Ligand SMILES: [Zn+2]
């Protein structure tokens with residue numbers, strides 16, 4: 001059973017929507033009784049399958065590949081792991097247009113395959129943003145992808161590199177303005193500095209206590225490449241970084 005995305009309490013029994021066959025839940029915890037609903041229709045599910053394949057191919061299959069992933073409409077995009085059902089729930093924002101939903105699916109599918117609902121770190125947001133636009137380019141929406149990229153790169157000015165890296169993603173569900181823009185700009189600069197193939201392993205590089213191990217990833221790079229990556233991450237080099 002999905003959760004209320006505000007209170008994180010579980011929703012109660014859902015009902016079937018006769019026209020679409022979707023299951024719908026009305027939140028019993030919030031005064032405005034927002035609705036949640038399973039996504040019916042092959043297009044978005046098909047796109048989610050493509051997104052999963054892209055992530056499994058690019059970063060390696062997740063160790064819990066056998067666990068199902070459910071697509072839902074909700075309040076905002078999110079990927080949550082439900083331990084009771086041993087299932088991932090990917091929420092899309094209700095009211096989004098089909099392009100926005102694809103952007104959201106790409107981003108959240110990265111989290112499903114690499115963050116497992118429990119990694120909250122700027123490097124994963126950076127990679128999720130990069131995956132989402134790469135998927136749009138790859139699957140027939142390059143103009144929309146370019147608009148998103150331009151918006152993010154423009155937005156990056158609203159948040160400094162240091163402020164983006166220092167944002168506590170555990171403590172807030174609403175990231176500061178410019179967060180995704182700055183994260184994406186750093187991703188672009190890092191890709192230019194080290195290449196996508198050397199950037200990808202960062203997704204699965206973790207410290208013993210579970211946080212992404214950026215220093216460990218840097219240490220594994222050839223020295224000249226490492227110097228370029230360090231310059232990007234310290235704000236002393238790379239385009240779009242301040
Ligand atoms: Zn609610």
Ligand SMILES: [Zn+2]
Nearest residue numbers: 107111125128
């Ligand atoms: Zn994210």
